[in-house]
Amino acid sequence: MPKVKLLTVTCENRPGTLSYVARVLGDAKVNILAFHCGTIGQNGFVHVVVDNVRTGKKALSATGLSYTEADVLLEELPNVAGALGYFTGKLARKEININSGWGTALQGVKKATIVLAVSDLTKGRNSSSLGRQRSVDV
Secondary structure (H helix, E strand, O other): OOEEEEEEEEEEOOOOHHHHHHHHHHHOOOOEEEEEEEEEOOEEEEEEEEOEHHHHHHHHHHOOOOEEEEEEEEEEEEOOOOHHHHHHHHHHHOOOOEEEEEEEOOOOOOEEEEEEEEOOHHHHHOOOOOOOEOOOEO
């Protein structure tokens, strides 16, 4: 399971914010591999995993968007019943806590993608035996 950078962009809770962040990255030719967004009152955040972290950070900074960085795990699992439970069970048996995570899979597609913030990145990176690892430029 590869370690990747998660960029968390802080923003206002208003219409068009996700669109703006996505356009800034897209205009810089940075592909978003995974995202999650949310709000707390008037404030919002956009978590993004991108294919080119350096270029993504430059694009965000150039437009005045503030962000933080964190290391997370990105994994592709088989898109079959039980794969998530099996994989997260492997992490639990190694005493790895999942602090947050999200993922997606489309019906009929063979792979599901998950992003996990875990308590031990080193042990987590060595836990993959399901699916194909995804490499990105960090």
